[in-house]
Amino acid sequence: RMSKKSKDLTAALDALEETVERQQASPDALLSELATLLLGFPRDSLQRPRAHRMLGVVYSQMGREADAFKELREARALATALSPPNYRELGTVARALSSMYGATGDDRLARDELVAALTFTAIDGKPGELVRLIVDVAQGELGAQRYENSALLFDFLLTGNDKLDVPDYTVQSARISLIQALNALGRHGEVPSHVKVSHATLSEDDRRLRFLTQLEAARASAGLGRHDEAEGALLVADNFLPETATAIDHSEFVEAVTELQEVRAGESAVESLQHLVAQSAEQGQAARIVVASRALANALLKRGDVPGALSALGRAFRAALDAKLKVASELRTEILRRAGADRLVDLAGSKSLIGLDDERDLRFVRLRALGHGSAGDSVLALDISDGAEVSLRTLDLSSLGRKKREAVLAGERRAYATVATLHDDRIAKIRDMRLAPDGMLYTLQLRPEGPTLRDLYAAGAEPARVLSLLAGTAGALSVLHRRELVHRDLTPDHVVVGRDNQGSELPVLIELGLAPVTMGAGIPGNPGVPPYVAPEQVAGEDSGTSADIHALGQMIAELWGGQVPSRANLGRLWKRDEGNQMPRDIGDLVRGMTAAESSRRTTDLGDIVEVLKSQRDLAGQDAS
Incomplete structure (x- = not known):
């Protein structure tokens, strides 16, 4: 039987789980709380692997990669040593490691860990954990431009609610991602019905999802030749842009505007964005350099120009560092993720x-x-x-x-x-x-x-x-x-x-x-x-x-x-x-x-x- 102390420690860990997952508190505060809780668990405790895993996730959020990997590997070792092994925790650790490897550009190891996560979760996992893994896989397919696969998985999440009990927020996110995949596949005619459902079900607080819905509505209208409707959707999307001028939403908005310009006026989106980057640099406007360079990177990626996209992201990164913008760490992670392990040269041992x-x-x-x-x-x-x-x-x-x-x-x-x-x-x-x-x-x-x-x-x-x-x-x-x-x-x-x-x-x-x-x-x-x-x-x-x-x-x-x-x-x-x-x-x-x-x-x-x-x-x- 669990002692009162163990129950209290476990309850405290339960309370922190969602906070860590959704980054609802400062990493420094979470680190202190988790380190204190960890001291209370004996090494053979069923909860100790979870505490180490959560520490690893927090370290990752702080950009301390070496500490994050150390904690996650310790969590895996402890969960494996239990009799029987804690398969559910092993699945969660593998998911966290997959996210880490993806953020540092090692796509192969990220995929391997995701397969392990799916396997362990299928053995002993809750439906909600399986849903999160399906979302991860689908997003990975979307990012890799395997749009057919991502569309199938997101559609499954929308139509398989009775089997998986998918949370409302995940349903909304999946719908937006499905719309993105459909637009990328050129299946613009299927988009309006999904946009209509999103408009009817999204709350006023879901500004990011409402923004993305409007962008994809604009892309679908442009793809169908309805240019006035596309412009109207972009005007609505503009209302949902965050005040932080360097947020990724601004880059996505600029990219969508230049895409419409390309469709309607025949002007190259890439050339327009390159001009915007140069103009922003001449004016010394760091925030605009970041936004335009990010949008340019996405446009180049769609053309298959990975080196050009990485160079554009590098320019955004330099501008963010020079101006001491908080977005710099986010851009660094994006560079690593876009580059992949094959392009990395590590001279740490030299x-x-x-x-x-x-x-x-x-x-x-x-x-x-x-x-x-x-x-x-x-x-x-x-x-x-x-x-x-x-x-x-x-x-x-x-x-x-x-x-x-x-x-x-x-x-x-x-x-x-x-x-x-x-x-x-x-x-x-x-x-x-x-x-x-x-x-x-x-x-x-x-x-x-x-x-x-x-x-x-x-x-x-x-x-x-x-x-x-x-x-x-x-x-x-x-x-x-x-x-x-x-x-x-x-x-x-x-x-x-x-x-x-x-x-x-x-x-x-x-x-x-x-x-x-x-x-x-x-x-x-x-x-x-x-x-x-x-x-x-x-x-x-x-x-x-x-x-x-x-x-x-x-x-x-x-x-x-x-x-x-x-x-x-x-x-x-x-x-x-x-x-x-x-x-x-x-x-x-x-x-x-x-x-x-x-x-x-x-x-x-x-x-x-x-x-x-x-x-x-x-x-x-x-x-x-």
């Missing part, structure tokens, strides 16, 4: 080589590949600690012997330590360099916003503009070379056109595959990117600053003539104007910079800058 070890969360979300170079493979990634976009370069040193590895690491460390002291805006900042236990070297470089030189050329940039940027690129190289550093991986894709403090264009060197002049050879990885890579790099020989000169010469020729010219024909002046020939000064300059033998190359970057600036001025006069 060691900083340039003295930056700290407690910062060292996880990154891969967005897209940036290519292969002389210093390894590189991807564009999102740093989830602050939302900054970085170049994450990897170089595998595991095949090197101890002495060779130490020599390479010493050279790389020295090079990047030197760059950190340059304070030149034309050279991308180094965020960190880390060595993983398996011998993988990671280099993190901040990537400024802006197009690359190749992007500008492809867009038909004016000659004077490109020549000015090439001159600035040569100037940035001279800063490296004076400190006896070689870029090693210079290409038109590795120069970003950013802005200085006055708003003027500024070429920024990125993807620095740095090495000291004395350590050019023997480093693992590809020799470089053809046709910019110098012959001595391809041959695996020592390569000095003249290798960068060769790459810049190829860039000048390519960006000037439209293609990398052969030795016999340096190409035409500006690919789109075949009547003009490349000026003799540019031709002579390129020949000197791209000589096959490094000892015969033009190496004075000061002279190169002067020639480029002179030709820039002439090109500017021709344009006027």
Whole structure:
């Protein structure tokens, strides 16, 4: 028989269950209450697993993932050790773990835990717990764009009330989600009857559900070609927007408005949202950046552009952090969930080589590949600690012997330590360099916003503009070379056109595959990117600053003539104007910079800058 103390403790735990589930109290207060209750239960108590599980849920709500996982795993171990095992609690623990894994981007483990939750709950669970699991599965199918499955499950919840005793709020939520699935499937004609039921049954307090109903009513009307009805539904939805301007409702509203604009006026929703983001950034309105970026992310996801969506969410995250908006933690979770485990890079077990070890969360979300170079493979990634976009370069040193590895690491460390002291805006900042236990070297470089030189050329940039940027690129190289550093991986894709403090264009060197002049050879990885890579790099020989000169010469020729010219024909002046020939000064300059033998190359970057600036001025006069 239970003692009075045990009954009191159990009653107190019962009272906290719904409060924890629905987040109806502050996590700090709940944490204190649960920790006190836990002290009263012996280790073999039937209630102790539940107390640990609830602690895990509260820790999760506080963003303390490590503590949350620890408590949930302890709850699972205790429930399993009971005789017989507490299958009902095991099901609830699995559901909580599924939610945790989903929030941190590990969809595979989230699905596995959900299957376990369904199994345990089917063995010994209450109907209400089974309903919550069906809702979780259906929402997961909706989020994964498996709309047929989600529509079937939500419809079952609506029509199977007599079997499952589904609570009214769950019925209302399921109806809204069913409407969303039907609209996504293009079954707009089935929506109005569900909207009518929602209007009749929702209370005035259900503002979020009433808002979503109006949005989906607008989408259905637009899909049926009833544009005036769609606009009317959006006007009604506007009345239910919360006062907090960064709430997800505002993003969903903006997204729905641009969708209607796309249907009615033929204007791209994505382009409209991109313009809205840029406009909000120019005006320095952080809340609007968050709303527009979130809406843009959803629009890109519908197009299947996951990297673009993650980049948009990253921009929202950065804006929220800069403005100290509470929505920042929510956005971080959304990034992880949208990214999934396959895109995550965790460097928590690695060691900083340039003295930056700290407690910062060292996880990154891969967005897209940036290519292969002389210093390894590189991807564009999102740093989830602050939302900054970085170049994450990897170089595998595991095949090197101890002495060779130490020599390479010493050279790389020295090079990047030197760059950190340059304070030149034309050279991308180094965020960190880390060595993983398996011998993988990671280099993190901040990537400024802006197009690359190749992007500008492809867009038909004016000659004077490109020549000015090439001159600035040569100037940035001279800063490296004076400190006896070689870029090693210079290409038109590795120069970003950013802005200085006055708003003027500024070429920024990125993807620095740095090495000291004395350590050019023997480093693992590809020799470089053809046709910019110098012959001595391809041959695996020592390569000095003249290798960068060769790459810049190829860039000048390519960006000037439209293609990398052969030795016999340096190409035409500006690919789109075949009547003009490349000026003799540019031709002579390129020949000197791209000589096959490094000892015969033009190496004075000061002279190169002067020639480029002179030709820039002439090109500017021709344009006027």
